[in-house]
Amino acid sequence: MHEMGIAEGILSSSLDAAQGAGARGITVVYLTIGELTEISEDALHFAWEAIAPGTLAEGSTLSITMVRASSSCADCGHEWEHDRYSGAQCPECGSWIVMLHSGRELKIDSIDIDEEGDA
Protein backbone atom coordinates (compact mmCIF):
# COMPACT_ATOMS: atom_id res chain seq x y z
CA MET A 1 0.00 0.00 0.00
CA HIS A 2 2.66 2.50 -1.05
CA GLU A 3 -0.07 4.44 -2.86
CA MET A 4 -0.25 6.62 0.27
CA GLY A 5 3.33 7.78 -0.33
CA ILE A 6 2.52 8.30 -4.00
CA ALA A 7 -0.62 10.26 -3.09
CA GLU A 8 1.42 12.50 -0.79
CA GLY A 9 3.77 13.29 -3.68
CA ILE A 10 0.80 14.15 -5.90
CA LEU A 11 -0.77 16.33 -3.20
CA SER A 12 2.44 18.23 -2.52
CA SER A 13 3.01 19.10 -6.21
CA SER A 14 -0.68 19.89 -6.77
CA LEU A 15 -0.86 22.25 -3.80
CA ASP A 16 2.33 24.05 -4.85
CA ALA A 17 0.96 24.60 -8.34
CA ALA A 18 -2.50 25.61 -7.09
CA GLN A 19 -1.11 28.12 -4.62
CA GLY A 20 1.22 29.51 -7.26
CA ALA A 21 -1.79 30.08 -9.53
CA GLY A 22 -3.87 31.65 -6.75
CA ALA A 23 -6.44 28.86 -6.87
CA ARG A 24 -9.49 28.70 -4.64
CA GLY A 25 -9.59 24.96 -5.03
CA ILE A 26 -8.45 22.02 -7.16
CA THR A 27 -11.11 20.10 -9.09
CA VAL A 28 -9.17 17.52 -11.11
CA VAL A 29 -5.60 16.20 -10.99
CA TYR A 30 -4.34 14.61 -14.24
CA LEU A 31 -1.82 11.78 -13.92
CA THR A 32 0.05 9.54 -16.34
CA ILE A 33 0.98 6.13 -14.97
CA GLY A 34 2.85 3.36 -16.79
CA GLU A 35 1.44 -0.14 -16.73
CA LEU A 36 4.78 -1.55 -15.54
CA THR A 37 4.67 0.29 -12.19
CA GLU A 38 3.11 -1.32 -9.14
CA ILE A 39 0.41 1.33 -8.79
CA SER A 40 -3.12 0.12 -8.09
CA GLU A 41 -5.63 2.67 -9.40
CA ASP A 42 -8.19 1.75 -6.76
CA ALA A 43 -5.71 2.08 -3.93
CA LEU A 44 -4.57 5.44 -5.30
CA HIS A 45 -8.13 6.83 -5.41
CA PHE A 46 -8.64 5.54 -1.88
CA ALA A 47 -5.44 7.18 -0.62
CA TRP A 48 -6.38 10.43 -2.34
CA GLU A 49 -9.74 10.53 -0.61
CA ALA A 50 -7.94 10.01 2.68
CA ILE A 51 -5.44 12.86 2.36
CA ALA A 52 -7.15 15.52 0.22
CA PRO A 53 -9.74 16.71 2.79
CA GLY A 54 -8.75 19.88 4.61
CA THR A 55 -6.57 21.03 1.70
CA LEU A 56 -7.21 22.93 -1.53
CA ALA A 57 -7.62 19.51 -3.15
CA GLU A 58 -10.65 18.58 -1.02
CA GLY A 59 -13.36 17.11 -3.25
CA SER A 60 -11.05 16.82 -6.27
CA THR A 61 -10.78 13.71 -8.43
CA LEU A 62 -7.80 11.95 -9.95
CA SER A 63 -7.93 11.49 -13.71
CA ILE A 64 -5.48 8.70 -14.51
CA THR A 65 -4.17 7.88 -17.98
CA MET A 66 -2.53 4.47 -18.02
CA VAL A 67 0.30 4.11 -20.56
CA ARG A 68 1.13 0.84 -22.27
CA ALA A 69 4.71 -0.34 -22.27
CA SER A 70 6.68 0.00 -25.50
CA SER A 71 10.21 -0.95 -26.44
CA SER A 72 12.54 -0.92 -29.41
CA CYS A 73 15.17 -3.41 -30.48
CA ALA A 74 18.77 -2.21 -30.54
CA ASP A 75 19.68 -4.79 -33.20
CA CYS A 76 16.90 -4.58 -35.81
CA GLY A 77 15.11 -1.36 -34.79
CA HIS A 78 11.70 -3.00 -34.43
CA GLU A 79 9.34 -1.11 -32.14
CA TRP A 80 6.46 -2.78 -30.33
CA GLU A 81 3.93 -2.37 -27.54
CA HIS A 82 3.86 -5.10 -24.93
CA ASP A 83 2.72 -6.31 -21.55
CA ARG A 84 5.08 -7.14 -18.70
CA TYR A 85 6.05 -10.51 -20.13
CA SER A 86 6.72 -9.74 -23.76
CA GLY A 87 9.12 -6.80 -23.53
CA ALA A 88 12.46 -8.41 -22.76
CA GLN A 89 13.05 -10.01 -26.17
CA CYS A 90 12.50 -8.59 -29.65
CA PRO A 91 9.58 -10.45 -31.27
CA GLU A 92 11.07 -9.84 -34.75
CA CYS A 93 14.71 -10.89 -34.51
CA GLY A 94 14.95 -12.51 -31.06
CA SER A 95 17.52 -10.06 -29.70
CA TRP A 96 17.65 -9.46 -25.94
CA ILE A 97 19.18 -6.00 -26.37
CA VAL A 98 16.08 -3.86 -26.13
CA MET A 99 15.27 -0.37 -24.88
CA LEU A 100 12.15 0.46 -22.90
CA HIS A 101 10.48 3.68 -24.08
CA SER A 102 7.33 3.81 -21.99
CA GLY A 103 5.57 1.95 -19.24
CA ARG A 104 7.36 3.21 -16.14
CA GLU A 105 5.73 6.67 -16.01
CA LEU A 106 4.67 8.08 -12.64
CA LYS A 107 3.86 11.64 -13.68
CA ILE A 108 1.62 14.47 -12.61
CA ASP A 109 0.61 16.32 -15.78
CA SER A 110 -1.66 19.18 -14.73
CA ILE A 111 -4.50 20.28 -12.49
CA ASP A 112 -7.85 21.95 -13.09
CA ILE A 113 -8.48 24.73 -10.58
CA ASP A 114 -11.21 27.12 -9.49
CA GLU A 115 -9.81 30.61 -9.55
CA GLU A 116 -10.44 33.44 -7.11
CA GLY A 117 -13.83 34.95 -7.91
CA ASP A 118 -15.18 31.86 -9.72
CA ALA A 119 -18.74 31.10 -8.83
Place this chain on the structure above:
Amino acid sequence: MKVDIEKRILAANDEIAAANRALFAEHGVFVVDLMASPGAGKTSTILATVAALRDRYRIAVIEGDIASKVDAEKVRAHGIPAVQINTGGACHLESAMIRRAVDTLDLDALDLIIVENVGNLVCPSDFDLGENAKVMILSVPEGHDKPYKYPNIFQVSEAVILNKYDTLTVFDFDEGEFRDVVRSLNGQMPVFPISATKGEGVDVWAEWLADRIDAAQGEDV
Protein backbone atom coordinates in the same frame (compact mmCIF):
# COMPACT_ATOMS: atom_id res chain seq x y z
CA MET B 1 -8.46 26.80 -15.58
CA LYS B 2 -5.77 24.23 -16.28
CA VAL B 3 -2.32 24.56 -14.68
CA ASP B 4 0.50 22.51 -16.19
CA ILE B 5 2.80 20.71 -13.75
CA GLU B 6 4.63 18.06 -15.83
CA LYS B 7 6.55 16.59 -12.93
CA ARG B 8 7.45 13.12 -11.69
CA ILE B 9 5.15 12.19 -8.82
CA LEU B 10 8.15 11.00 -6.85
CA ALA B 11 10.23 14.08 -7.76
CA ALA B 12 11.04 14.82 -4.10
CA ASN B 13 12.29 11.24 -3.57
CA ASP B 14 14.18 11.28 -6.88
CA GLU B 15 16.02 14.51 -6.05
CA ILE B 16 17.30 13.15 -2.75
CA ALA B 17 18.16 9.84 -4.44
CA ALA B 18 20.26 11.73 -7.01
CA ALA B 19 22.05 13.57 -4.20
CA ASN B 20 22.68 10.25 -2.43
CA ARG B 21 24.09 8.78 -5.65
CA ALA B 22 26.44 11.74 -6.10
CA LEU B 23 27.57 11.48 -2.46
CA PHE B 24 28.31 7.75 -2.82
CA ALA B 25 30.26 8.32 -6.03
CA GLU B 26 32.29 11.11 -4.43
CA HIS B 27 33.37 8.78 -1.62
CA GLY B 28 33.82 5.72 -3.88
CA VAL B 29 31.16 3.72 -2.04
CA PHE B 30 29.08 1.11 -3.88
CA VAL B 31 25.52 0.73 -2.59
CA VAL B 32 23.32 -2.30 -3.22
CA ASP B 33 19.60 -2.29 -2.33
CA LEU B 34 18.54 -5.81 -1.36
CA MET B 35 14.80 -6.46 -1.68
CA ALA B 36 12.79 -9.57 -0.75
CA SER B 37 9.74 -10.83 1.12
CA PRO B 38 9.78 -11.30 4.89
CA GLY B 39 11.57 -14.54 5.68
CA ALA B 40 13.35 -14.94 2.33
CA GLY B 41 16.70 -14.78 4.11
CA LYS B 42 17.81 -11.19 3.57
CA THR B 43 19.84 -10.94 6.77
CA SER B 44 21.35 -14.42 6.31
CA THR B 45 22.28 -13.52 2.72
CA ILE B 46 23.87 -10.29 3.92
CA LEU B 47 25.91 -12.14 6.57
CA ALA B 48 27.05 -14.71 3.98
CA THR B 49 27.95 -11.91 1.54
CA VAL B 50 29.87 -10.07 4.24
CA ALA B 51 31.79 -13.25 5.07
CA ALA B 52 32.73 -13.69 1.39
CA LEU B 53 33.81 -10.09 0.79
CA ARG B 54 35.00 -8.62 4.09
CA ASP B 55 38.67 -9.34 3.39
CA ARG B 56 38.50 -7.30 0.16
CA TYR B 57 36.07 -4.50 0.99
CA ARG B 58 35.15 -2.34 3.97
CA ILE B 59 31.44 -3.01 4.44
CA ALA B 60 28.54 -1.45 6.36
CA VAL B 61 24.89 -2.47 6.45
CA ILE B 62 21.72 -0.37 6.62
CA GLU B 63 18.79 -2.38 7.97
CA GLY B 64 15.27 -1.28 7.07
CA ASP B 65 12.38 -2.64 9.11
CA ILE B 66 8.99 -1.38 10.17
CA ALA B 67 10.07 -1.84 13.80
CA SER B 68 12.79 -3.42 16.00
CA LYS B 69 16.58 -3.42 15.85
CA VAL B 70 17.20 -7.17 15.87
CA ASP B 71 18.70 -7.23 12.38
CA ALA B 72 21.22 -4.46 13.04
CA GLU B 73 22.29 -6.22 16.23
CA LYS B 74 22.80 -9.48 14.32
CA VAL B 75 25.07 -7.72 11.84
CA ARG B 76 27.00 -5.81 14.51
CA ALA B 77 27.67 -9.10 16.30
CA HIS B 78 29.85 -9.93 13.27
CA GLY B 79 31.91 -6.78 13.73
CA ILE B 80 30.30 -4.87 10.84
CA PRO B 81 28.91 -1.34 11.29
CA ALA B 82 25.12 -1.39 11.00
CA VAL B 83 22.47 1.32 11.09
CA GLN B 84 18.88 0.42 11.80
CA ILE B 85 16.09 2.38 10.11
CA ASN B 86 12.61 1.91 11.55
CA THR B 87 10.05 3.09 9.03
CA GLY B 88 7.30 3.17 11.63
CA GLY B 89 4.76 1.41 9.44
CA ALA B 90 5.94 2.37 5.96
CA CYS B 91 6.28 -0.65 3.68
CA HIS B 92 9.44 0.50 1.88
CA LEU B 93 12.55 2.64 2.29
CA GLU B 94 12.74 6.11 0.74
CA SER B 95 15.80 8.11 -0.25
CA ALA B 96 15.54 10.56 2.67
CA MET B 97 15.71 7.67 5.17
CA ILE B 98 18.89 6.44 3.47
CA ARG B 99 20.34 9.94 3.63
CA ARG B 100 19.75 10.17 7.38
CA ALA B 101 21.23 6.70 7.95
CA VAL B 102 24.29 7.46 5.82
CA ASP B 103 24.99 10.60 7.84
CA THR B 104 25.88 8.34 10.78
CA LEU B 105 28.46 6.37 8.75
CA ASP B 106 32.04 7.33 7.84
CA LEU B 107 31.85 7.02 4.04
CA ASP B 108 35.59 7.45 3.58
CA ALA B 109 36.10 4.26 5.59
CA LEU B 110 33.75 2.21 3.38
CA ASP B 111 33.70 0.50 -0.02
CA LEU B 112 30.31 -1.18 0.13
CA ILE B 113 26.99 -0.47 1.82
CA ILE B 114 24.38 -3.22 1.73
CA VAL B 115 20.86 -1.86 2.27
CA GLU B 116 18.28 -4.35 3.50
CA ASN B 117 14.92 -3.02 2.37
CA VAL B 118 11.66 -3.65 4.22
CA GLY B 119 10.36 -7.20 3.59
CA ASN B 120 7.95 -6.66 0.68
CA LEU B 121 7.90 -7.63 -3.02
CA VAL B 122 5.78 -4.68 -4.17
CA CYS B 123 6.45 -1.25 -2.72
CA PRO B 124 10.28 -1.05 -2.62
CA SER B 125 10.37 -1.58 -6.39
CA ASP B 126 9.01 1.89 -7.21
CA PHE B 127 11.49 3.91 -5.09
CA ASP B 128 14.98 5.02 -6.12
CA LEU B 129 17.27 5.23 -3.08
CA GLY B 130 20.37 6.41 -4.94
CA GLU B 131 21.79 2.87 -4.99
CA ASN B 132 24.14 1.52 -7.65
CA ALA B 133 22.14 -1.67 -8.05
CA LYS B 134 18.88 -3.19 -6.90
CA VAL B 135 19.11 -6.92 -6.27
CA MET B 136 16.30 -9.18 -5.10
CA ILE B 137 16.14 -12.44 -3.22
CA LEU B 138 13.48 -15.07 -3.79
CA SER B 139 13.56 -18.14 -1.57
CA VAL B 140 12.58 -21.57 -2.86
CA PRO B 141 9.68 -22.12 -0.38
CA GLU B 142 7.94 -19.00 -1.76
CA GLY B 143 7.36 -20.81 -5.04
CA HIS B 144 8.40 -20.44 -8.68
CA ASP B 145 5.22 -18.52 -9.55
CA LYS B 146 6.26 -15.30 -7.76
CA PRO B 147 7.53 -13.53 -10.92
CA TYR B 148 3.96 -13.82 -12.29
CA LYS B 149 2.53 -12.21 -9.17
CA TYR B 150 5.15 -9.53 -8.45
CA PRO B 151 6.60 -8.72 -11.88
CA ASN B 152 7.83 -5.18 -11.23
CA ILE B 153 10.45 -6.15 -8.66
CA PHE B 154 11.87 -8.67 -11.16
CA GLN B 155 12.05 -5.92 -13.77
CA VAL B 156 13.83 -3.26 -11.71
CA SER B 157 16.39 -5.70 -10.25
CA GLU B 158 19.78 -6.39 -11.83
CA ALA B 159 20.16 -9.85 -10.31
CA VAL B 160 18.04 -12.44 -8.49
CA ILE B 161 19.42 -14.51 -5.66
CA LEU B 162 17.50 -17.79 -5.36
CA ASN B 163 17.96 -18.57 -1.66
CA LYS B 164 17.31 -21.80 0.29
CA TYR B 165 18.32 -23.65 -2.87
CA ASP B 166 19.15 -26.69 -0.72
CA THR B 167 15.38 -27.18 -0.19
CA LEU B 168 14.63 -27.44 -3.93
CA THR B 169 13.72 -31.14 -3.71
CA VAL B 170 11.43 -30.61 -0.71
CA PHE B 171 9.26 -27.96 -2.35
CA ASP B 172 7.47 -28.17 -5.65
CA PHE B 173 9.69 -25.47 -7.17
CA ASP B 174 10.07 -25.64 -10.96
CA GLU B 175 13.43 -23.98 -11.55
CA GLY B 176 13.09 -24.19 -15.33
CA GLU B 177 9.77 -22.37 -15.34
CA PHE B 178 11.10 -19.83 -12.85
CA ARG B 179 14.07 -19.03 -15.09
CA ASP B 180 11.79 -18.81 -18.16
CA VAL B 181 9.50 -16.24 -16.54
CA VAL B 182 12.42 -14.25 -15.17
CA ARG B 183 13.87 -14.19 -18.70
CA SER B 184 10.57 -12.96 -20.13
CA LEU B 185 10.55 -10.11 -17.60
CA ASN B 186 14.22 -9.14 -17.56
CA GLY B 187 16.12 -10.98 -20.27
CA GLN B 188 19.72 -10.55 -19.20
CA MET B 189 19.33 -10.74 -15.45
CA PRO B 190 21.51 -13.39 -13.77
CA VAL B 191 20.00 -15.87 -11.26
CA PHE B 192 22.27 -16.94 -8.40
CA PRO B 193 21.15 -20.10 -6.53
CA ILE B 194 22.53 -20.01 -2.99
CA SER B 195 22.00 -21.54 0.43
CA ALA B 196 22.90 -18.57 2.58
CA THR B 197 23.09 -20.32 5.93
CA LYS B 198 25.30 -23.09 4.48
CA GLY B 199 27.39 -20.77 2.34
CA GLU B 200 26.70 -22.75 -0.86
CA GLY B 201 26.74 -20.76 -4.09
CA VAL B 202 27.54 -17.53 -2.26
CA ASP B 203 30.94 -17.21 -3.96
CA VAL B 204 29.41 -16.86 -7.45
CA TRP B 205 27.01 -14.12 -6.32
CA ALA B 206 29.79 -12.41 -4.33
CA GLU B 207 32.08 -12.39 -7.40
CA TRP B 208 29.33 -10.75 -9.50
CA LEU B 209 28.96 -8.08 -6.82
CA ALA B 210 32.74 -7.66 -6.53
CA ASP B 211 33.00 -7.12 -10.30
CA ARG B 212 30.33 -4.42 -10.09
CA ILE B 213 32.09 -2.73 -7.14
CA ASP B 214 35.47 -2.79 -8.91
CA ALA B 215 33.94 -1.38 -12.09
CA ALA B 216 32.23 1.46 -10.21
CA GLN B 217 35.33 2.33 -8.21
CA GLY B 218 37.42 2.20 -11.37
CA GLU B 219 35.14 4.80 -12.95
CA ASP B 220 35.62 7.16 -10.01
CA VAL B 221 39.42 7.21 -10.17
